[in-house]
Amino acid sequence: MYHTMIADLLEHPKVMETRYHIHHAVSKHDHLLRSAYYSYHLAPILGADPHICTRAAILHDLDSRLGTLTTHGAIAAKLAAEIGEPASVCHAIISHMYPFGPAPTTREGWVLVVADKIASLSDLTHFVSGLITGRSLATRRSLVASDPFYAAHKARKKARRATLLRRWQRKVA
Numbered sequence: 001m002y003h004t005m006i007a008d009l010l011e012h013p014k015v016m017e018t019r020y021h022i023h024h025a026v027s028k029h030d031h032l033l034r035s036a037y038y039s040y041h042l043a044p045i046l047g048a049d050p051h052i053c054t055r056a057a058i059l060h061d062l063d064s065r066l067g068t069l070t071t072h073g074a075i076a077a078k079l080a081a082e083i084g085e086p087a088s089v090c091h092a093i094i095s096h097m098y099p100f101g102p103a104p105t106t107r108e109g110w111v112l113v114v115a116d117k118i119a120s121l122s123d124l125t126h127f128v129s130g131l132i133t134g135r136s137l138a139t140r141r142s143l144v145a146s147d148p149f150y151a152a153h154k155a156r157k158k159a160r161r162a163t164l165l166r167r168w169q170r171k172v173a
């Protein structure tokens, strides 16, 4: 079962904090788990190592906000190396955004490219189906409130608005 391959990583603080981060309108933790699930099942089909694929998948988007569409794979790969993952796992993570950014050079890299795309589609399907019950919007609201990136973004917006208001008040005074 894919959970046992990543049991230690699921308890790592960097993975646990993703429960409070928003990603494709769902929690990043959900996206990582879906990616791990699809990687585990795709690996034998593509002749790749399921252990490497599943471990790369659960880490592949950590700290993605620190990079761009094309560079965040390298950021997550560096973090994976710091956590103690071997080069094979880090290598697969770097190229997961292909065709944005570098192309994979290993079977495990290709598995993660495909698994990540399927997981992203599944995130979206999950979000859309939850719109009917209101579950998706409630989750989104709670994630926006708990995500430190959004809190900082909101604070910056508020400060900008206050500055503009002060300028406008000085002009009309």
Ligand SMILES: [Fe+2]
Pocket: 060, 061, 064, 072, 096, 097
């Ligand atoms: Fe990504």
Ligand SMILES: [Fe+2]
Pocket: 031, 035, 060, 061, 116
């Ligand atoms: Fe992803």
